[in-house]
Amino acid sequence: MRSKKNILVVEDNAINRMMLCEILTPEYTVLEAENGQEALLVLQECKEEISLILLDIIMPVMDGHTFLSIIEKNPSYASIPVIVATQSDSETDEIAALSSGATEFVTKPYNPQAILRRVASIIRLRETAAIINQFQFDRLTGLYSKEFFYQRVRETLEQTPDQEYDIVCSDIENFKLVNDIFGTPAGDRLLCSVADMYTGLVGEEGICGRLHADQFACLMKHREDYRDEFFIQAGAQISKTGSMRSIVMKWGIYAVEDRLLPVEQMCDRALLAARKIKGQYGKYYSKYDDDLRNQMLHEQAITDVMENALAEEQFIVYLQPKYSIITERLAGAEALVRWEHPKWGFQSPAAFIPLFERNGFITNLDQYVWEKTCAILQKWDSIGYPPIPVSVNVSRADIYQVDLADVLLKMVSRYGLAPSRLHLEITESAYTEDPDQIISTVRHLRELGFIIEMDDFGSGYSSLNMLNQLPLDILKLDMKFIQSETAKPMDQGILGFIMGLARWMDLRVVAEGVETREQLERLKEIGCDYVQGYYFARPMPSEEFESLLKRQDSTKEETEAEASSLGSTSLSGYILVAEEDDAYRNQICSLLRNRFKIIEAVTGKEALGFIVRYERELSGVVLSLTLPELSGFSVLEILQREKAVWNIPVVATAPPDPRTEDQAVEMGADDFAYKPCSAKIIERRLINAMERSLSYESRQTLHEDACRDYLTGLLNRRGLNAAVRIMKKEDAPMAVFLFDIDNLKQVNETLGHSLGDRLLKKFGDLLHARTRSNDILARFGGDEFLVIMRQMGSEETALKKGEEICGGFQNAALTDQLPISCTCGAVIWNNDVPLDNIISQADKALYQAKLNGKGGCSVRHQSGLPDSSNDRQNGSRD
The missing domain is CATH 3.30.70.270 (Reverse transcriptase/Diguanylate cyclase domain)
Incomplete structure (x- = not known):
């Protein structure tokens, strides 16, 4: 039922007011006032609800003329129509009332039908005028629409x-x-x-x-x-x-x-x-002018043919190489698009990309480039080239697609690629358009395993607070920013600050637009990770890019052959020589420089700085335990504590002292040499340590996307096998744990796969928190996880650790709608039995633990004898 419109009756005579109320009430809601002053008070409270005013002219306190003059000056009231009522029917009174702002004029005594007709007519005219006014004028500014x-x-x-x-x-x-x-x-x-x-x-x-x-x-x-x-x-x-x-x-x-x-x-x-x-x-x-006119005509011509051009695959994917700034070796590529028009010839992206961004066609083109890029990556994998990643551009228009994540995930799945092979470049300015929407979308993409790059960093307006909230993996510095900042003296630019910020946020940094050796050296000095630009290579068709991959493959084989002939594990990466004695350090460096790239440090702080800067490129460390400023023991402790550098082989040196040697080995040094001793001995001990430890190339393999589970970040089956192959014999005995997330299938079916994925990720995070940095962590199956803990030969210790992890997961459950727990089976492994056999025994221990009650742990002897005396278990829940 429609609500009645409000009419304000302003009349000092109670009988007249009552008559008007009787006439109007069946159709309208009537508000009353005895004089103009009372009427103004009613207007203040109900001005937007009043559709019309019936006003007597002759009244005490404030008459009708005064009331009209006041409301006419107030924009809030001026649009309300007013019908003036008076006993006089003279033309002079009518003109006076209309001149004061009245809409209509009626005389007393009231004719009910005439009153109702006039009121309805004027209200209808007012509403029509309001609609027309709303159409004609912009509501906010009052200008024409x-x-x-x-x-x-x-x-x-x-x-x-x-x-x-x-x-x-x-x-x-x-x-x-x-x-x-x-x-x-x-x-x-x-x-x-x-x-x-x-x-x-x-x-x-x-x-x-x-x-x-x-x-x-x-x-x-x-x-x-x-x-x-x-x-x-x-x-x-x-x-x-x-x-x-x-x-x-x-x-x-x-x-x-x-x-x-x-x-x-x-x-x-x-x-x-x-x-x-x-x-x-x-x-x-x-x-x-004419130039702009020609531009418009050209843009219209492009618009007319763009769909056919895409259907005919006139757009070609070019690749611009990305290089590691330390090794200057190929590390990835960026996919760019070029247009080979049959009549116009080669078209620069500047001629069509901005237009496509404005007219929305950029979404179609982006998906075309993504598809072609995935096909290129699949081809490389089939040939056997190194599985390098390629970054693709994601425009603002793409982000607002509801199904963006679904499109990308189905695409990489169709071509058999891990999501992390496809880096997604999103320009910095895009994040300022609708931060909440974009952050939500990009965070979801990152959770699915895609690597997120902020493109053109340094060209936009992102605040530090916004940067801290963004789900990022890589900062890509704007070309103009690089060219201007690398021209400044070291102490006057802000590149160093940006690198420090990136390190603090655990972000890698790519610099684009590198054109000179000077720019490259400057970026290398401040710790940039990767570069691209004309100094190394221009964008090129994928066929030409393949020649770079072939060349790098052959160079790698030659390098490895040469390293083998020299009796060295690898020539890639750097050796840090941290020694305070100049003569002794120079002696060591002179010998090692024939085989390795050398970094020299004379204090503990300087050594630590180089470790942080070159953590991905370090192959070994010769560390004096008597360094000034920060002792070698402190550096050794940090090396063993930080996951990024825990497995870098370290040869510690110090004056002869058995207690110092014991302490160094206990703290994780791979070998120890008394000093001064010959550089040849240092070299031999370093090479032996590198052969026993994970080589730089092997460590890189464990970080490759193909070896990682995209959801939890743990090793997958391939990564697990690689880790076990390069595991040191000296790590035995070890404890092998097989964890199973209980009721995960029920969670997925009842509460949704999103919560199930969160549970898996949370358990992965728990394993990281409850294990050491040199333990091997892998997602073994859908809801199963395998953990190999080094240097653990005690069944009691293994049982305690298994119970600790199971209890920690149960306490951190994400829902109380279903019982959430994990169960564990463990086996002590001496490294002389195939891992598959050990996993089979761990699975039996897991089965036994589940029989005793979910949420517990059972430890089984490596021999796997069937009698119950060979099993230790805890069947109760924590």
């Missing part, structure tokens, strides 16, 4: 054929940031200030309207003398009235020549002129 602005301009041009006009449009640079940083109310105030400026700019003869968001337009008489000062002054006025500094506006001017051109296109041309100078400091306005 876009459609009505177009209409008024057409009418004006038709009515004044001899007058020359200009369409002037404006656009506020980075207006989205105003709303993001200062809030929407501040943005609205700024837009109202722009509207006020336009109204003053055109005066009574011009026409202004709001086209969209922060885009405004006006029609004004043509002038030839536009100057920067004219627009600077307009911008200053906006900044002042909008209470906001440094507002930058770009203006575009289209001189109306072809009056048959739709007004929409006239405005488009003016906005195109404004867009031409966007981002250019000191440029305030631009005029539409």
Whole structure:
């Protein structure tokens, strides 16, 4: 049922007021006031709810004329229609009432039918006018709406054929940031200030309207003398009235020549002129000219053929190599797109990418590039090339696709690729558009296993707080930023700060646009990870890129053959020689330099700094335990504690002292040498330590995406096998644990796979937290995990550790809707039995633990004898 409209009756005579209420009440809700003063109080409370006022003229306290004069001056009341009622029917009284702002005039005594007809008619007229007004005017600024602005301009041009006009449009640079940083109310105030400026700019003869968001337009008489000062002054006025500094506006001017051109296109041309100078400091306005016209024609031609071009595969994927800055070896690539048009020839991305971003076709092109890139990676894998990753661009339009994650996941699955082989580059400026939406989407992609790169870092406006919230793996520095910063002295640039920030956030850094050796050396000094640019290679077709892969493969084989002939494990990576005695250090370095790349340190702090900077490239360390500033023992402790460097082989040196040697070995040194001793002995001990330990190449293998479970980050079956192959014999005896997440199938079916995935990831995190950095952790199956704990030969210790992990998981469960726990079976392994046999015995121990009650742990002898005396278990739950 529709609610009744409200009518305010202002009448001092109680009988007349009662009569009006009886006439109106069946159709309307009536509010009453005895005089103008009371009526004003009612208006203050209910002004937006009153549809009409019936007003007596002769009243005490405040008469009708005074009341009319007050509400006419108040914009909040002025639009409410007023019917004046009086006993006089003289023309003079009627004119006086209408002059005071009344809408209609009626005389007493009241004719009920006449009153009702007039009230209904006036209310209907008012509502119709409100609808028309809403259509004609922008609700926020009061300027003409876009459609009505177009209409008024057409009418004006038709009515004044001899007058020359200009369409002037404006656009506020980075207006989205105003709303993001200062809030929407501040943005609205700024837009109202722009509207006020336009109204003053055109005066009574011009026409202004709001086209969209922060885009405004006006029609004004043509002038030839536009100057920067004219627009600077307009911008200053906006900044002042909008209470906001440094507002930058770009203006575009289209001189109306072809009056048959739709007004929409006239405005488009003016906005195109404004867009031409966007981002250019000191440029305030631009005029539409033939160059811009030709650009529009060219863009239209591109739009006409873009779909056919995609269907005919005229777009070609080019690859730009990425190199490790330390080894200067190929480490990956970025997929770029080029257009080979059959008639126009080779088209630069600058000619079509911005247009596709504006018209939305970029989504189709991006998916085409992703598909082609996956096909290229699949081809490389089938040939046997190293499984390097390739990054692809993800545009703003792609991010707002609801099914983006599904599209990408199905694509990599179709080509048999791990998600981490496809790095997703998202430009920095995209994160400022709708941070919450984008962060949510990108976080989901990262959880699925994709590697996320922030492209063009240093060109946008991301705050440190926003950067801290973003789900990122890699920062990619903007080309212009690199070129400007590497030209500055070391102590004046901010590149070092950015590298430190990236290290603190555990991010890798890629620098693009590297063109000179000087830039490369500067980036190497401050610890950049990867580079790309013309110094190494230009973008190239995938066939040419394959030749780089072949060359790197052959170079790798030659290097390994040479290393073998020299009796060395590998020549790749660096050897850190940390020794405070200059002569002794030089002696060691001179010998090792024939086979290795050397880093020298003379203090403990300096050694630690090099370890942090070159953690991915270090193959071994010669460490003096008597270093100044920070002792060698402190450095050794950090080396063994940090997962990233725990397995770097270390040869410790110190003056003869058995206790020092014992302490060094206990703290994790791989070997020990008394000093001074010959450099030859140091070399031999270092090579032996490297042969016993994980070589640099083997360690890298364990970090390859193909060896990792994308959900938990633990090793998968392939990674587990690789880790076991290079495991040291000296690690025996070991404890092998097989964990099973109880009720996971029921969780997936009842509460959804999302919660199931979270449980798996949480258990992976728990294993990381409850194990040592040199233990082997793997996701063995859907809900099974395998853990190999080194140097653990006690069944009691293994049982305690298994119970600790099971109890920790049960206490950290994510839901109370189903019982969540994990059960464990363990076996002590002496490394002389195949791992498959040990896993089979661990599975039997797991079965026994489940019989005793889920959530417990059972330990089985390696011999696997069937009698119960060979099993230790705890059947109770923690």
